[in-house]
Amino acid sequence: MPQLDRDAAQAWIRRWDLQQEDHLPDREDRFTALIDAVEAGTGRSDPLIIDLGCGPGSLSVRLLDRIPGATIVAVDADPVMLALARAAYGDRAGLHFATVDLRSPGWSGQLNLERPADAAVSTTALHWLSPEALSAMYVELGQALRPGGLLLNGDQLRIDESDSPVLARLDEALLNREEKRRFPNGHAESWSGWWDAVAADPALADPVAEREAWRDHADHHGWASRLLATHIDALRGAGFAEAGTLWQRGENRLLCAVR
Numbered sequence: 165m166p167q168l169d170r171d172a173a174q175a176w177i178r179r180w181d182l183q184q185e186d187h188l189p190d191r192e193d194r195f196t197a198l199i200d201a202v203e204a205g206t207g208r209s210d211p212l213i214i215d216l217g218c219g220p221g222s223l224s225v226r227l228l229d230r231i232p233g234a235t236i237v238a239v240d241a242d243p244v245m246l247a248l249a250r251a252a253y254g255d256r257a258g259l260h261f262a263t264v265d266l267r268s269p270g271w272s273g274q275l276n277l278e279r280p281a282d283a284a285v286s287t288t289a290l291h292w293l294s295p296e297a298l299s300a301m302y303v304e305l306g307q308a309l310r311p312g313g314l315l316l317n318g319d320q321l322r323i324d325e326s327d328s329p330v331l332a333r334l335d336e337a338l339l340n341r342e343e344k345r346r347f348p349n350g351h352a353e354s355w356s357g358w359w360d361a362v363a364a365d366p367a368l369a370d371p372v373a374e375r376e377a378w379r380d381h382a383d384h385h386g387w388a389s390r391l392l393a394t395h396i397d398a399l400r401g402a403g404f405a406e407a408g409t410l411w412q413r414g415e416n417r418l419l420c421a422v423r
Contacts, residue, residue, distance in 0.1 A: 168367040173251035176362065177220045180248075183353045184222075184288070189346060190413045194287065194318045195223060197411040197418050199230050202283050205314045205420075209233045211282035214275065214308065216266060216301075216317075217289025221249040221259070227285070228258055237275050241265040243374035244362060267297045272308040280310035287318040291389045295398070298389050302402035306423055315404070315421040321392040322415050339414045395419055 185191050202211065210233040215224045218238035227236055238261045240246050250261055264271045284305055293301060305315065325332035363372050388394045392409070396419075399407040404421040411418035 166367040168247060168251045170251055172367060173220075173248045176248050176365075176368075177222065177252055179353075179361075180220055180358060181222055183355065183358045186347075186351050186353065187355070188288070188320075188416065190416055191287075193413075194411065194416060194418055195226050198223070198285060198287070198316045198318055199227055201314065201316050201410060201418070201420060202227065202285065203231060205316075206282040208282065210235070212277065212279060213237070214239060214277075214281050214284040214305075216284055216286040216305075217292070218249065218261070219245045219289065221253045221261075223285060223287050224249075224259055225253055225256065228256065232258070234258055236260070237262055237277065237281075239264045239266065239271075239275065241378065243371040243378060244368060247368065247371040266293065266301045269300070269304070271301075272304050275308070277308065281308055281313060282310060283314040283316060284309060285316045288320070290317055290395075291319055291321075291387070293387075293389055295388045295394050298394065299398040299401060302398045302404070306402045306404060309423040311423060313423040315399070315419075315423075316410075317395070317419040317421075319417065319419070320390070320415050321395060321417045321419060322390055324391045324393045327393065335415055342414065392417065392419070 202213065209231070211231065213227060213234055213236045215227075215236055215238040218224055218240045219242070221238060224236045224238045227234055236259050238249065238259060240249075241264060246261055246263060253259055254261070262275055264274050290298060309315070323332040323335050362368055396407050399421045404423055407419070407421040409417050410420040
């Protein structure tokens with residue numbers, strides 16, 4: 165059976181990034197804002213950062229490109245994503261990958277942090293957690309961050325229609341209109357299309373099989389974790405002192421919370 169080497173893994177990650185950028189045209193701007201906030205908010209050239217739901221390492225490597233003195237512990241439970249990340253970036257100085265399920269109590273202890281983290285970051289990942297799992301994860305994250313430490317979460321977070329029905333409808337209407345202007349001919353590759361292609365690669369057969377056994381088949385897009393208010397309420401309940409939007413384009417937000 166063919167082996168997954170660095171070149172093949174990096175090719176899959178480039179294709180992943182293209183697919184993501186096609187559906188999230190402001191993705192790089194959000195990355196830039198997030199990394200700016202890490203630099204300005206941690207106040208040190210060697211921050212310790214936890215990347216929550218790191219995927220194939222797209223955010224982690226951008227952080228290290230900008231902050232080469234950082235130490236990043238990149239966390240995920242998806243066998244395919246971690247296989248790609250480790251094959252592509254496993255020898256990158258300052259970057260450590262950990263197979264950890266954020267839904268499992270005590271997950272932060274598996275990271276073996278030498279000190280409390282200065283920041284935790286995430287992009288387009290935490291909405292996969294149910295509201296109950298999200299709240300518990302934020303409580304444990306608060307214990308892993310130093311006082312004044314930051315959470316920076318970039319995601320598509322919607323206005324709650326039950327609280328602000330007009331704003332929610334307008335938010336969706338503007339998103340739909342912009343989508344039609346930007347992509348009159350549709351998108352090049354879908355999220356599911358990328359996964360179908362990965363599943364057909366013999367070099368990824370083992371992690372694909374592991375993923376099928378692991379993944380939760382629930383329809384995450386129906387969960388309340390897609391709502392901004394769900395995150396704000398959970399962060400406040402977990403003891404974070406501040407929580408709000410730092411950067412925004414429609415429902416594409418950078419949520420920041422201060423421990």
